[in-house]
Amino acid sequence: MEDYSTVISGFGGQGVILAGKILARTGMETGFQVTWLPSYGPEMRGGTANCTAIISSELIGSPIVDNPSALIAMNPPSLDKFKGTVGEDGLIVVNTSLVDEPEERDNVTVAGVPLNEIAQEIGNQKAINMVALGAWAKFTEGIDLEDVVRGMELTLTDMGKERFIESNGEALKRGYGYIK
Amino acid sequence: MSDKATSVKKKDMTKVVGKPDSMNDTHFSYCPGCHHGIINRLIGEAIDELGIQEETIGTAPVGCSVFLYKWFDIDVVQPPHGRVSAVATGIKRARPDKTVFAYQGDGDFASIGTNNSVHAANRGENITVFFINNTLYGMTGGEMAPTTLIGQKTTTTPGGRKAKDFGYPIKMSEMLARLDGPTYITRQAVYDVPRIKSAKEAIVKGFRNQIEGKGYSLIEILSACPINWGLDPVEAVERIKDEVEAVYPLGDIIDRG
Amino acid sequence: MGEMQLMRGNEAIAESAIRAGCKNYFAYPITPQAELLQWMAVHMPEVEGGTFLQAESEIGAINMVYGAASAGERTMTSSSSPGISLKQEGISYLAGANLPAVIVNIMRGGPGLGNIQPAQGDYFQATKGGGHGDYHTITLAPSTVPEAAQLTYDAFDLADKYRTPVTVLADGMIGQMMEPVELPERKDREEIPQKPWATTGAQGRKGNVIKSFALGGEDLKAMNLARFERYEEIKKKEVRSEEVNVEGSEVVIAAFGTVARIVKSTIRLAQEDGLKIGLFRPITVWPFPGEQLNELSKRVDTVLTVEMNSGQMVEDVRLSVKSGTETPFYGEVGGVVPTPGGILEEVKQYV
Numbered sequence A: 001m002e003d004y005s006t007v008i009s010g011f012g013g014q015g016v017i018l019a020g021k022i023l024a025r026t027g028m029e030t031g032f033q034v035t036w037l038p039s040y041g042p043e044m045r046g047g048t049a050n051c052t053a054i055i056s057s058e059l060i061g062s063p064i065v066d067n068p069s070a071l072i073a074m075n076p077p078s079l080d081k082f083k084g085t086v087g088e089d090g091l092i093v094v095n096t097s098l099v100d101e102p103e104e105r106d107n108v109t110v111a112g113v114p115l116n117e118i119a120q121e122i123g124n125q126k127a128i129n130m131v132a133l134g135a136w137a138k139f140t141e142g143i144d145l146e147d148v149v150r151g152m153e154l155t156l157t158d159m160g161k162e163r164f165i166e167s168n169g170e171a172l173k174r175g176y177g178y179i180k
Numbered sequence B: 001m002s003d004k005a006t007s008v009k010k011k012d013m014t015k016v017v018g019k020p021d022s023m024n025d026t027h028f029s030y031c032p033g034c035h036h037g038i039i040n041r042l043i044g045e046a047i048d049e050l051g052i053q054e055e056t057i058g059t060a061p062v063g064c065s066v067f068l069y070k071w072f073d074i075d076v077v078q079p080p081h082g083r084v085s086a087v088a089t090g091i092k093r094a095r096p097d098k099t100v101f102a103y104q105g106d107g108d109f110a111s112i113g114t115n116n117s118v119h120a121a122n123r124g125e126n127i128t129v130f131f132i133n134n135t136l137y138g139m140t141g142g143e144m145a146p147t148t149l150i151g152q153k154t155t156t157t158p159g160g161r162k163a164k165d166f167g168y169p170i171k172m173s174e175m176l177a178r179l180d181g182p183t184y185i186t187r188q189a190v191y192d193v194p195r196i197k198s199a200k201e202a203i204v205k206g207f208r209n210q211i212e213g214k215g216y217s218l219i220e221i222l223s224a225c226p227i228n229w230g231l232d233p234v235e236a237v238e239r240i241k242d243e244v245e246a247v248y249p250l251g252d253i254i255d256r257g
Numbered sequence C: 001m002g003e004m005q006l007m008r009g010n011e012a013i014a015e016s017a018i019r020a021g022c023k024n025y026f027a028y029p030i031t032p033q034a035e036l037l038q039w040m041a042v043h044m045p046e047v048e049g050g051t052f053l054q055a056e057s058e059i060g061a062i063n064m065v066y067g068a069a070s071a072g073e074r075t076m077t078s079s080s081s082p083g084i085s086l087k088q089e090g091i092s093y094l095a096g097a098n099l100p101a102v103i104v105n106i107m108r109g110g111p112g113l114g115n116i117q118p119a120q121g122d123y124f125q126a127t128k129g130g131g132h133g134d135y136h137t138i139t140l141a142p143s144t145v146p147e148a149a150q151l152t153y154d155a156f157d158l159a160d161k162y163r164t165p166v167t168v169l170a171d172g173m174i175g176q177m178m179e180p181v182e183l184p185e186r187k188d189r190e191e192i193p194q195k196p197w198a199t200t201g202a203q204g205r206k207g208n209v210i211k212s213f214a215l216g217g218e219d220l221k222a223m224n225l226a227r228f229e230r231y232e233e234i235k236k237k238e239v240r241s242e243e244v245n246v247e248g249s250e251v252v253i254a255a256f257g258t259v260a261r262i263v264k265s266t267i268r269l270a271q272e273d274g275l276k277i278g279l280f281r282p283i284t285v286w287p288f289p290g291e292q293l294n295e296l297s298k299r300v301d302t303v304l305t306v307e308m309n310s311g312q313m314v315e316d317v318r319l320s321v322k323s324g325t326e327t328p329f330y331g332e333v334g335g336v337v338p339t340p341g342g343i344l345e346e347v348k349q350y351v
């Protein structure tokens, strides 16, 4: 498998931190090495939060990368800040509910997904992060949608939030299904 | 057009809109519904009213108001966590002709800095201290402070504060009022217009005491922290009225001016 | 050993301390170690006889540690750089009174209030004494979350064995990041050494006294010499370091903690460019693995030290290498973390 280093970025409250934890858990449960690193401190208050999740078949040195293989940008400042960093053959999942889809870059796939609309359709505004992860899973090899669903279930169970498993599962599937 | 441009500067007219002259246009970085911003602004208005912008030296404590230096156009010193009253003492002793204020959170004033807070009061230092009591540590993530109410849930009292393990809500203002040093000690709030008016008067009085050489003034202000209380801004105000004031009643505690 | 768990460094350190038999934890909140305190607030009360107490300040916390350690219980405090500075007087007293205790420093940018980003600016403070007087603390520098858990566990044993405070020197990155961890087993009471010297009440024995005070010159000299004899033993038995990819490398990077793990990524990047570089990683930064580095330096031309400060460990590196070895330095400061690519650019000057 290739390494997946994913930067997830958005407003505080868009579920950035949780989405990253779910990715890391997914990688761990699927038998890979993982790291997860959040941005932290008062700068997150009201502003933009981000985290980096790395899934790799080899030992992970740095938990931050110069050129991530994927970016999930949930709001405009996130896209501006990170779009230039995505590496060769990389992926950008962008929330077209809030941001115009950026122009295709050489060797970078851009997947525009209206995260807010899809989350609204399934009646769970908070699940935009899961819709995004679903879309992300469409592009990975070695990690399937079912793996992400399991990562989500385990993470939420540990948090005592089992009641959100069903609708988050639905959101993951809708995000996955949106990419044709 | 900037906020400031809308303000009326002529002496004979009353300013109705815009920020005080002693403050600039930088936006507060406090959370929605936080009372720090209101308190900062009242201090700015008091500085304007007394015409002491160029005479005032402020302090920016370690806490959510650490960025205080960004929105005031005055000289500001940033002390170590808890040491604000001691640093303010140093500034005042070196520049007795200037007006010096200490601005301190409850963690800062009533926990790590208690010894410095008590001794500045006991010496009757001629400074003005603003003590912002939001019943927890805002900046570091909502931990218990000595001011936290019994039963209040914080990130370090997940089951609610129990007196048996962590003691009782500390009543700094009442405690310091027992000393002979202080001149003026009062507790205020800023959640509605009458309270804001009263708080403003107390702030002006605290500064005036210093200017007139009357000694130590402490203005405690009950402040909302909706984010760490897990409440929306309106509920946070209700909490102050219903729960916080029951432990920390409003009003002047001593006035020996 | 238990199952794999995904944990933050701060949480893994806290849980590992509980499993090592830590019964008393005293601390004051500070970023980026707040989760450590929060974990203890939830889980220490579940331990039989366990104490979690949020102190009124770091000075309060370290002196509570002094008390609980005197009473013979496994004891810990944690903080980040500014709070660790406040604890220095207490750490000096712990060392002077020969008390075992564990101090965790999740370093951030300094000096002064600095910022809350990861940094390694407290290396001198941690390894050269820190407070007043003539002493050291054993200082362990983890570079991953599982290692932070293991070294915290080991720290309690080392502290008891040598009757000395032990510092776990990590930083904001290790404190905040999550990695899979297999936590060590919970220690039984019987596995923890008896402490006949502790002040537990003089029942059927002569009274014990815990103190760092000795008015007479000869008395204090004897106390200090005895301590330094133990330090010699520690230097012989407890030095730990790691070498990666050093065979046949002309350039070796010396780095500890967070930087060392980043260098592991640099090594891989270098391989893609056809370059071979190695890593020398002190795990105990006091005592510093000087002999190990000296041996290694006989086989390489250059030891490049990389740190998140303006050059602190590099002084120990220069004291250790064989003469003639090139010892350049590359540092990032202000809470800026060096990247694998940035370090590679630096290395390329020397290969």
Ligand SMILES: Cc1ncc(C[n+]2csc(CCOP(=O)(O)OP(=O)(O)O)c2C)c(N)n1
Residues within 6 Å of the ligand: B062, B063, B064, B065, B081, B104, B105, B106, B107, B108, B109, B132, B134, B136, B137, B138, B139, B140, B145, C028, C029, C030, C031, C058, C082, C083, C086
């Ligand atoms: C010596 C030291 N210890 C701890 C901290 C971490 N710290 C920063 S702000 C703060 C407390 C803030 O609480 P408070 O004073 O009540 O202010 P608030 O944010 O609630 O306004 C703490 C503990 C620090 N900066 N320095």
Ligand code: SF4
Residues within 6 Å of the ligand: B029, B030, B031, B033, B034, B035, B036, B064, B134, B138, B139, B224, B225, B226, B227, B228
């Ligand atoms: S955390 Fe609390 S005190 Fe700090 S800015 Fe937000 S509301 Fe205000």
Ligand SMILES: [Mg+2]
Residues within 6 Å of the ligand: B105, B106, B107, B132, B133, B134, B135, B136, B137, B138, B145
């Ligand atoms: Mg507070």
